[in-house]
Amino acid sequence: MNNLFPVFLKIEHLQTLVVGGGNVGLEKANALLSNAPGAPITLVAPEIRAELVTLAEQHPNFSLIYDSYAPDYLENSDLVIVATNDKAVNAQVQTDCKNRRILVNVADTPDLCDFYLSSVVKKGDLKIAISTNGKSPTFAKRFREILEEILPDSLQDTLNNLQSIRNRLKGDFQEKVERLNEITKIMKP
Ligand SMILES: C[C@@]1(CC(=O)O)c2cc3[nH]c(cc4nc(cc5[nH]c(cc(n2)[C@H]1CCC(=O)O)[C@@](C)(CC(=O)O)[C@@H]5CCC(=O)O)C(CC(=O)O)=C4CCC(=O)O)c(CCC(=O)O)c3CC(=O)O
Ligand SMILES: NC(=O)C1=CN([C@@H]2O[C@H](COP(=O)(O)OP(=O)(O)OC[C@H]3O[C@@H](n4cnc5c(N)ncnc54)[C@H](O)[C@@H]3O)[C@@H](O)[C@H]2O)C=CC1
Numbered sequence: 297m298n299n300l301f302p303v304f305l306k307i308e309h310l311q312t313l314v315v316g317g318g319n320v321g322l323e324k325a326n327a328l329l330s331n332a333p334g335a336p337i338t339l340v341a342p343e344i345r346a347e348l349v350t351l352a353e354q355h356p357n358f359s360l361i362y363d364s365y366a367p368d369y370l371e372n373s374d375l376v377i378v379a380t381n382d383k384a385v386n387a388q389v390q391t392d393c394k395n396r397r398i399l400v401n402v403a404d405t406p407d408l409c410d411f412y413l414s415s416v417v418k419k420g421d422l423k424i425a426i427s428t429n430g431k432s433p434t435f436a437k438r439f440r441e442i443l444e445e446i447l448p449d450s451l452q453d454t455l456n457n458l459q460s461i462r463n464r465l466k467g468d469f470q471e472k473v474e475r476l477n478e479i480t481k482i483m484k485p
Contacts, residue, residue: 298429300412307335311372315365315389316379317341320403322348324377327413329355340369341380367392377413379403406430415440420452
């Protein structure tokens with residue numbers, strides 16, 4: 297069964313906590329910040345990779361705390377991503393999050409995740425999130441590369457044009473829908 301429900305989160309409006317500052321913590325912080333460079337994110341870990349320090353220097357809202365996880369760090373967190381190399385700590389953070397109704401992702405344990413990160417294709421305002429339902433993140437990565445290659449940069453012009461047409465269109469909702477569907481019929485395979 298594939299029951300995942302995709303959404304696009306405005307993480308600038310949320311407070312995100314990353315627990316763990318190794319390779320995986322770096323990957324996840326990069327995934328968050330490459331989509332939303334201004335998002336408020338805190339990373340806590342006793343040891344933090346040098347690349348994360350550089351990332352924090354480039355992103356004023358990304359802060360690093362050199363400490364072991366403690367439940368107090370969940371205070372004010374909306375979203376938590378756990379990536380320590382200690383399975384017991386990961387499980388404890390997940391339990392603490394569940395008790396507080398905070399959404400949590402545990403990087404190496406799909407069963408403990410409320411949500412998965414996806415592979416992200418970005419062409420200007422077009423964003424496509426790819427999931428394989430956890431089956432093969434590597435497939436998701438390769439498929440992202442294929443889509444990045446085949447989607448033209450001119451897509452942004454198309455989106456800009458459609459937005460100005462959308463803003464100019466008069467009439468009620470139904471008329472607008474019909475007109476926009478008419479204009480974009482050319483895209484149908
Ligand atoms: C379930 C999920 C939960 C989550 O992490 O959110 C998950 C789980 C696991 N990943 C593992 C390994 C790898 N993950 C990647 C890469 C990515 N993983 C991502 C997402 C997800 N990974 C979620 C499912 C997404 C989906 O539905 O497809 C991406 C898309 C997004 C991101 O992480 O930002 C990002 C690609 C970004 C990009 O480049 O576009 C690579 C490849 C590489 O790095 O080159 C490898 C090594 C090769 C391999 O094992 O396949 C392991 C085994 C760990 C171990 O063996 O210890 C588990 C645990 C398990 O499956 O049990
Ligand atoms: N995409 C995925 O889901 C993948 C998951 N993994 C798994 O994820 C885990 C982490 O991998 P790496 O980042 O490579 O490990 P790493 O050894 O590079 O980093 C571990 C980090 O966890 C921190 N940490 C340890 N105890 C902590 C505590 N009590 N509180 C807060 N932080 C703590 C350490 O200080 C360090 O920053 C491993 O168990 C690995 O098997 C590995 C590869 C891919």
